[in-house]
Amino acid sequence: MTTTTVEELFQQGLDRYSAGEAPQVLIPVFKEVCDRAQRNSPALTCLAWLYLLDGKPALALKAAQKAVKLNPQDPQARINLVMAMLDTAQKGVRPHIEIIQQLLMVPELREEVDKSFADGLERNPEWASLLKVKAWLDS
Template sequence: MQTLETRFEEGISRYKEGESAEALLPTFKDICAQAPKNSAAQTCLAWLYLLADKPNAGYKAAQRAVKLAPKDPQARINLAIALLETGKSGVREQIDMVSQVLFAVDELKSEVQENFEEGLRRKPNWKSLKRVQKWLFDS
């Protein structure tokens, strides 16, 4: 029997190898169901939902991730994208929070940049992702 941590790491590896968001969603949904307080898993789940064009589910997972890890920039980026894609308000607040964290912690900048690039490789016409990226890095 695999631990949740092992399954999480395997899911991340499968993602990095190019497995589709749709194929990975059941794994991450299951991990989040068994470990609802795991912010990293919730953040991944939100990202996968957004990649799979399921913004409402992505919004819910992103909300949980931000609640569990309010200082995680990727959780807030996912929430900002989900807010844009569902037409909800509150995007600016998320962008401001992420900007503050990225300004304070330089190492996170390259990680966040890589996530944007990865998202655009998988979904080249992702308008919401491009808007959030522009707000964070073209200011």
């Protein structure tokens, strides 16, 4: 029997997400990655995104807060945090938006975020918090 490493499990989860698998099916995969590697900011960022897609903003908020704490320079982690804050009626999104705007001055980061927005809107075209954050960042 072979043991799947955290890295392999994470990559399998990303591949399955890219193939269109449903968030509720993938949440346990990313939760396992996060449980096995508790300081894995990319996995926490992915988990927060999946929770948001699955309509679980309170769980997304916890995962996004951890991701931002581990990697404050990750714009996607902050975007997830802002969306979870909006969806749970939290205050204090403006400072995060301002930091994201500064981070997105790096073209590679902007490109990744734009891909993420496109993906999110393809999966959920009426995603209110995503549309709001995208409008703030595009202005």
